[in-house]
Amino acid sequence: MMAGYPLLTILVFLPLTGVLCLLPLWQRQEWTRRIALLFGLADLTLAGWLTLAAGSARLLPGNSPPGFFLFEDLPWIGRLGARYTLGLDGISLLMVLLTAFVTLVGMVVSWNAIRERSALHYALLLVMESGIMGVFLALDLFLFYLFWEVMLIPMFFLIGIWGHGRRVYSAIKFFLYTLAGSLLMLLAIIGIYLLHGSQTGQYTFGLMSLTGTAIPAQAGIWLFAAFLLAFAIKFPLFPLHTWLPDAHTDAPTAGSVILAGLLLKTGAYGLIRFGYPLFPDAAKTLTPLLTGVAVIGILYASWVAFAQTDMKRLVAYSSVGHMGFVALGIAAWTPVALSGAVMQMVNHGVTTAALFALVGMLDERSGTREVAAYGGLWGKVPLLSGLFLLFAMASAGLPGLNNFVGEFLILTGTFRVQPLAAVLAFLGIVLPLAYTVKLLQEVLFQHERRPLALPDLSLREGTILTVMALIDLYLGLHPKPLLDLLNVPVALLTGLTGGAP
Template identity: 35%
Template sequence: MLTLIILLFPVLAALLVLAVRGQQAKQIAFIAALIELGLAGYAFFSFVPDANSQFGFDYPWLAQGTIRFTAGIDGVSLLLVVLTALLTPLIILSAFRHTYDRPSVFYALILFMEAALLGVFTARDAFLFYLYFEAALLPVYFLAALWGGENRIPVTFKFFVYTIFGSLFMLVALVYLYFKTGTPAGLHSSAITALYNLNLSPTEQSWIFWAFFIAFAIKMPVFPFHTWQPDTYVESPTPATMLLAGIMLKMGVYGVIRLMLPIVPEGVQTWGMTALVLSVIGIVYGAIIAIRQRDMKRLIAYSSFSHVGLMAAGVFTLSLNGVQGALVQMLAHGINVVGMFFVADIIASRTSTRLIDQMGGITRYTPKLTVYFMILLLGSVALPLTNGFVGEFLLLSGVFEYNNILGAVAGLTIIFGAVYMLRLFQKTMFGKTTPLTEGFNDVSGSESWVFIPLCIMVFWIGMVPNSFLKLTEPAVANLLQFVK
């Protein structure tokens, strides 16, 4: 029942926030998000490491009970539930710096988004997964369309069309799989575990592989399905960008792990190399484009695209290291990218520009911001003893075991990542001050309270990775048995 409470509470909180007028909406939303974090924390510390789903519920829903409203938390979903619950209050707190029109709607949309994301990560029915997968699109679409930049309408429309188009392929595949299940009584099932046990022909698996892959590749995104991402990240308000980069893109990687690997193992064996090559191309392409960026927010957007390519590549190695690395890297990346976007937002709001070459010398006024920025940067470039190192080490070892050449190319992410991140730090924080950075104000108390939990997580994951890996390993091993 804990999972049901985790899913319903943000929805009820969002409805309450909608009923509130004025700036009180943000305080109520923040308190609700903290309560949700407490529920997720209880699940984390109460979780027993094994392959089974825990804290679940199961109720009849549609089609005479064959499509069910059922959800639970296993090792694969646990880290993403914790990530969503951790980042949401920090994203809400980071928004306190700005005054948004219709604050009740703005903060309610964030809570609705949280509920939909949690639904994706906990659903145990394929159609419930699809429902939440689509529901997560709507709040972030309205956040970007209503509070975004000057080009928000065409950019968000492109984002909406891309993601809806990709999801239709997944829906067709799920309907087909539903009718492939059945009992002697003629009943079908959309339970995800029932889909795991289907006996599909190689041709069927190939077609379903691509239907799933297109949907998930757009969401992550993977090259060449990424063209919606940079503009959407840049034009969206920073809280929406944080939701997109920190949590929403993880739905694609999670979908590959949860659905593709166990349902179409032969399809993955056949086409996995193609998907892995596309992922590695995205790693290098995104990093090179990031090096050339002058806009802070766009640089971080391309860095996120590069990092998610490595996560996807690790998953398609079909190895324990690769999938484990992807899970812990999703957690680490969400923490780092939200922190980096918050740094960019602070600098942009104080200087009225996001252009890197118009900045410099900020560090002489901002000892606290410098420390936070550097910690998050080191996590992003995978320095040992930081969160980024654990995931990247497991991912690269998995890719190397799969193919040495692809592993060597994917390893360029370490070099390129250091180049564009250290360049960003050097150009903004060091050197001579400019008229825009003269007298730059250091972070305030509320801003520090966003950074402090993120920095703690950078070192917790980096120094004690087994506290997370031991929770995921049984469930990952259970899923991988379908592809061996």
């Protein structure tokens, strides 16, 4: 119905247009944040409308591949065979929705926190939104790689300019760590491009064409390993996670929210969209490795999280654990587990973003993130405490809240193919409960340890957190609409590799 408009292009480049609108208002802090918010809202509205339209199957142009609601394909660099190909299926739709929403959250939480160079701050948030949207929509490896790297630069500056503590160190560590993996992936991209070209005479980066490439087993392992490395660093999977706690600790709140809510998802998404479909055989061979590091990551992260005294580090390590679940679901590659993994990406995106926002709000009020500094918040700031309790319990996987749904699906799906891994990972549901309860008990209850003057949530903070809480509840109680969106693409993906027993 809307085939006449390049909706996906608009979705990707609308935030970038916002940056251009910010330029003339460089000096006017008041206006820059409003305009940025406006563009964020506009992109979210478009994403929301696409979700509704996709649900009612109004978007079905004839040329799109199976499972895709929208598809755009234009010639780009003819000599290389790179094309400008964007496609929206159920999985990318959820990710796009998450991106638009979490970016908005990032803007709202930095509303008052960012006073210096705010125009640059919001410009970077918008650039990042464009980059991440592109990653979730690109179906051409060249285009994907371009977006994949573009989203690094704004995050580097966000951590480096508005961060705390060893911000420069953390920013550089984040950039180099992720880039090193990406460069090897670039070699692998060139590798499969040349392989396909020499086999068929048609040089292309298009995902749909490349999936049919016959890859020699040995080469396939190496190429897949390069992809896996790049994605595992982004995930981050044990033992490649060491950049994450540093980046989170030193990032400003908006940076943490987007890092946890969105950037980590790009690794998982890349593995689902590109890694497994391009190298099904190699993926099957290396699945035990992925399962292994996923399980170790889940257990290790929970163990380390227990020992953290800085709330942001604690949430960061809990992220590593949750993303381990996502990796486990991908490694199982059954329809149920894969749906669970994508669900868990959305759940973790919302819940952890909310937790980081809350920790940021506490930090903004009292200037410390040490668990030991707080205590007895329940009586002093009931609204904030209540929401903190809700999101912490959601993160710990309390049934009825969203994270439980994802973890349950992943474990159910995994148990059929990898019973031992599922049993071990089950511990990963129990352990978070331990550190979460400990955290809640120390921060919310007990007696006040330092006399901190803490005002309760402002209208702005309360609104955004309430929306996130409602999403958590909704997804926890009624995940069906989302799962329905995932049915077709997940069936296509798992059918492709024949992984489902």
